[in-house]
Amino acid sequence: MTSAADHRGAVLHALDIVPWRLRQPAAATVPMAADAAVGVANEVARCVVLLPARVGTRELDLLGRALIAAGPALARAARIRVPEDANEVAMPQAAAYLACGDAQAHVLGRSLPAQVTAAAQIVLVDPLDRLLHDGAAKRRLWMALRTLRRALTAAG
Numbered sequence: 001m002t003s004a005a006d007h008r009g010a011v012l013h014a015l016d017i018v019p020w021r022l023r024q025p026a027a028a029t030v031p032m033a034a035d036a037a038v039g040v041a042n043e044v045a046r047c048v049v050l051l052p053a054r055v056g057t058r059e060l061d062l063l064g065r066a067l068i069a070a071g072p073a074l075a076r077a078a079r080i081r082v083p084e085d086a087n088e089v090a091m092p093q094a095a096a097y098l099a100c101g102d103a104q105a106h107v108l109g110r111s112l113p114a115q116v117t118a119a120a121q122i123v124l125v126d127p128l129d130r131l132l133h134d135g136a137a138k139r140r141l142w143m144a145l146r147t148l149r150r151a152l153t154a155a156g
Contacts, residue, residue: 045094046152047077050104052128053084059128063100063141070145073152082107095120095155096148101127121151 049067051060068075082089082104091111097120099105105124109117123144126137 045078045092046073046155047096047098047148048092048094049077049079049098049100050108051079051081051100052104053081055081055128058132062131063128066141066145070149074145074148093120096151097122098144098148099124101125121148123147 049063051063067077077098078092078094080089080091084103086107088111089107091108093112093116097108099108099122102124105122108122112120125141125144126134130137131141
């Protein structure tokens, strides 16, 4: 008797469909070195999204879909998770920043030099856990994404 996976594979092969497969993790994963973390701070990005360290899958999915809907510049935005007890984080320079909550905005303010902060478009939105249940928070997110999209378009 064949298993369900074998039957599924045979049906997909008959329909000439190639199934998606998850990539296997690398055999030897090396944690990021301190020098590499410093290199991140020297890079220039178009947009950076600051996320809390602990965030649910549903909230990330909602934010990811909103960023994709806002256009390619925001869909490709760097996403940085900020630890709860962090005072500063290695932060790339960008034309625009989206901080998801007050704690991330405070860390952003402490991590960036004053001239970068003055030149960048920084937008604060509600914490991600509110997005799932509060319609006003979702509207504020869409307005923030529209503001960032306009800023990135004007920056070139």
